[in-house]
Amino acid sequence: xxxxxxxxxxxxxxxxxxxxxxxxxxxxxxxxxxxxxxxxxxxxxxxxxxxxxxxxxxxxxxxxxxxxxxxxxxxxxxxxxxxxxxxxxxxxxxxxxxxxxxxxxxxxxxxxxxxxxxxxxxxxxxxxxxxxxxxxxxxxxxxxxxxxxxxxxxxxxxxxxxxxxxxxxxxxxxxxxxxxxxxxxxxxxxxxxxxxxxxxxxxxxxxxxxxxxxxxxxxxxxxxxxxxxxxxxxxxxxxxxxxxxxxxxxxxxxxxxxxxxxxxxxxxxxxxxxxxxxxxxxxxxxxxxxxxxxxxxxxxxxxxxxxxxxxxxxxxxxxxxxxxxxxxxxxxxxxxxxxxxxxxxxxxxxxxxxxxxxxxxxxxxxxxxxxxxxxxxxxxxxxxxxxxxxxxxxxxxxxxxxxxxxxxxxx
Amino acid sequence: xxxxxxxxxxxxxxxxxxxxxxxxxxxxxxxxxxxxxxxxxxxxxxxxxxxxxxxxxxxxxxxxxxxxxxxxxxxxxxxxxxxxxxxxxxxxxxxxxxxxxxxxxxxxxxxxxxxxxxxxxxxxxxxxxxxxxxxxxxxxxxxxxxxxxxxxxxxxxxxxxxxxxxxxxxxxxxxxxxxxxxxxxxxxxxxxxxxxxxxxxxxxxxxxxxxxxxxxxxxxxxxxxxxxxxxxxxxxxxxxxxxxxxxxxxxxxxxxxxxxxxxxxxxxxxxxxxxxxxxxxxxxxxxxxxxxxxxxxxxxxxxxxxxxxxx
Numbered sequence: 001x002x003x004x005x006x007x008x009x010x011x012x013x014x015x016x017x018x019x020x021x022x023x024x025x026x027x028x029x030x031x032x033x034x035x036x037x038x039x040x041x042x043x044x045x046x047x048x049x050x051x052x053x054x055x056x057x058x059x060x061x062x063x064x065x066x067x068x069x070x071x072x073x074x075x076x077x078x079x080x081x082x083x084x085x086x087x088x089x090x091x092x093x094x095x096x097x098x099x100x101x102x103x104x105x106x107x108x109x110x111x112x113x114x115x116x117x118x119x120x121x122x123x124x125x126x127x128x129x130x131x132x133x134x135x136x137x138x139x140x141x142x143x144x145x146x147x148x149x150x151x152x153x154x155x156x157x158x159x160x161x162x163x164x165x166x167x168x169x170x171x172x173x174x175x176x177x178x179x180x181x182x183x184x185x186x187x188x189x190x191x192x193x194x195x196x197x198x199x200x201x202x203x204x205x206x207x208x209x210x211x212x213x214x215x216x217x218x219x220x221x222x223x224x225x226x227x228x229x230x231x232x233x234x235x236x237x238x239x240x241x242x243x244x245x246x247x248x249x250x251x252x253x254x255x256x257x258x259x260x261x262x263x264x265x266x267x268x269x270x271x272x273x274x275x276x277x278x279x280x281x282x283x284x285x286x287x288x289x290x291x292x293x294x295x296x297x298x299x300x301x302x303x304x305x306x307x308x309x310x311x312x313x314x315x316x317x318x319x320x321x322x323x324x325x326x327x328x329x330x331x332x333x334x335x336x337x338x339x340x341x342x343x344x345x346x347x348x349x350x351x352x353x354x355x356x357x358x359x360x361x362x363x364x365x366x367x368x369x370x371x372x373x374x375x376x377x378x379x380x381x382x383x384x385x386x387x388x389x390x391x392x393x394x395x396x397x398x399x400x401x402x403x404x405x406x407x408x409x410x411x
Numbered sequence: 412x413x414x415x416x417x418x419x420x421x422x423x424x425x426x427x428x429x430x431x432x433x434x435x436x437x438x439x440x441x442x443x444x445x446x447x448x449x450x451x452x453x454x455x456x457x458x459x460x461x462x463x464x465x466x467x468x469x470x471x472x473x474x475x476x477x478x479x480x481x482x483x484x485x486x487x488x489x490x491x492x493x494x495x496x497x498x499x500x501x502x503x504x505x506x507x508x509x510x511x512x513x514x515x516x517x518x519x520x521x522x523x524x525x526x527x528x529x530x531x532x533x534x535x536x537x538x539x540x541x542x543x544x545x546x547x548x549x550x551x552x553x554x555x556x557x558x559x560x561x562x563x564x565x566x567x568x569x570x571x572x573x574x575x576x577x578x579x580x581x582x583x584x585x586x587x588x589x590x591x592x593x594x595x596x597x598x599x600x601x602x603x604x605x606x607x608x609x610x611x612x613x614x615x616x617x618x619x620x621x622x623x624x625x626x627x628x629x630x631x632x633x634x635x636x637x638x639x640x641x642x643x644x645x646x647x648x649x650x651x652x653x654x655x656x657x658x659x660x661x662x663x664x665x666x667x668x669x670x671x672x673x674x675x676x677x678x679x680x681x682x683x684x685x686x687x688x689x690x691x692x693x694x695x696x697x698x699x700x701x702x703x704x705x706x707x708x709x710x711x712x713x714x715x716x717x718x719x720x721x722x
């Protein structure tokens with residue numbers, strides 16, 4: 001390229017850069033992870049653009065796991081980068097983001113219409129730091145057709161599940177049919193994997209900010225998952241399975257029972273699903289003599305403290321967190337509403353019949369420990385679950401390791 | 412380049428002074444300083460300052476999740492490190508990766524260089540295929556090999572099964588996961604070794620081999636008596652670069668196993684990343700980074716000594 005061409009190009013570029021803000025709308029950038037159906041959120045955002053002149057909203061996607069997203073956001077936010085205006089945050093993160101001063105408060109916002117669990121997750125030291133995007137909990141997905149074929153009911157305990165899975169996989173005789181799929185990879189979901197049978201024994205991990213670790217219950221929880229892998233109910237490489245792997249394999253018809261979040265429903269009923277119309281959803285089983293417990297999920301909308309469009313961003317978040325959008329996302333994306341009333345909505349019931357029973361599950365779901373140092377708590381639990389499932393450490397040693405390391409973090 | 416060599420260069424120019432040097436009318440030394448200044452300022456800004464800042468931060472309890480201002484804690488972060496089993500495990504993994512992949516890449520790289528130096532009629536396809544692994548970004552290589560070694564969809568297990576062996580769940584056991592990572596690193600880095608060694612090979616005069624042929628020395632003898640000794644300088648340079656990058660291994664294990672199963676394939680660089688980027692514990696992360704910096708400095712010093720004694 002000659003010098004004169006380069007110069008003229010630079011001049012043009014410079015002229016454009018100076019000229020464009022004069023005509024431009026306010027452009028807001030929303031961070032949504034790629035696993036959260038950005039295509040469906042896009043439709044909700046299109047509706048917002050249509051009724052809000054002067055505001056354009058762009059989606060930035062990234063990271064298909066909760067930790068990948070958190071790592072990306074940690075980098076952006078600690079650099080005080082103003083490029084993102086609105087952020088989707090896993091339910092465990094508002095506390096950390098608020099402590100770091102990364103989100104703007106919604107002062108005076110009345111949260112009373114939302115489900116109580118989300119009011120709690122989004123309120124830090126009396127301040128509203130984010131607004132609920134959607135509710136979530138883990139459920140047991142099962143193949144209704146296969147259970148009917150073998151005359152089985154959805155299991156109430158993990159032992160029943162194990163027996164049912166064995167009966168079906170042996171009866172079907174397909175080597176690629178897995179009895180149970182759950183998350184054994186060292187991802188955020190593996191924290192819930194550990195907590196499900198731990199909580200089911202009536203134990204708590206943290207109470208009033210103090211560690212209340214029950215060693216025996218932890219050993220039992222880890223042994224339960226390991227036994228699924230050892231007995232061939234789950235596949236051998238379960239330590240490699242992440243949330244969306246469970247969803248894909250279930251959808252391909254290769255799994256009888258699956259532990260997953262609500263989003264898997266819409267996909268399992270989709271056009272490219274091999275199991276459309278054959279899927280049932282139930283509460284997760286309990287340990288023998290324990291309570292049926294599940295992990296509280298859900299995601300929140302926060303406004304970046306470094307956004308240069310605070311007012312516009314907050315207005316957008318109010319819209320995204322409204323009943324209207326909550327209903328839209330329930331129907332089109334199978335995301336559980338954050339408003340109790342919507343669970344009885346007729347249109348939603350038509351799209352996802354099991355939502356009617358899901359309200360009780362979400363209301364009794366247990367939150368993971370709320371602490372600004374949650375990332376460290378999570379890392380300890382998920383890497384240990386992963387190591388136990390891979391057979392690197394025994395459930396006993398795993399429980400001891402979790403206890404020792406959590407003591408250091410929550411001292 | 413050292414100061415003296417620059418001074419020599421300017422001496423040579425002095426004999427036919429260009430218009431602009433007369434206009435500047437500077438002596439040798441000020442001119443040299445002036446010419447060195449931009450590079451020095453740049454290095455100070457992007458290397459010296461961050462390193463000093465890192466060392467400074469390592470004496471503070473600075474965690475973005477606490478919401479508290481930084482507090483001076485002296486050597487506490489370093490003391491914490493000594494009781495931290497994950498620090499020891501990741502450091503050991505890093506050392507092990509270095510000890511396995513540096514010699515591994517050297518042997519493979521040497522073999523590749525010798526092959527590329529064979530009298531092919533058209534040399535560019537050979538050279539190009541040598542360049543490709545080197546030109547590929549590390550994280551891409553990690554992702555590609557993660558799929559190669561995937562227990563169900565990977566090509567490695569496919570080949571194993573076709574040959575009548577049983578498939579291996581590579582990332583489910585620390586040993587196999589470690590082996591897969593080391594193989595990938597060796598594949599990725601041996602081409603860099605090969606390129607440097609190839610350059611060295613081409614400086615060896617053909618006449619030496621002809622003389623050896625006349626003296627009746629065999630192929631093997633020629634390799635050990637001529638090729639290898641004359642390649643030593645290139646090999647040392649290649650080793651320095653490779654060892655330093657091996658100590659900083661991050662991308663490939665990060666993409667392939669994420670440090671798993673458990674923390675059994677996690678490296679020191681990954682642990683630093685985890686503490687700073689995920690846990691936002693900048694104080695502890697800085698202390699870990701200072702240790703890694705010290706480790707790299709030690710190794711580099713040893714190598715530099717080796718070269719100097721050679722000279």
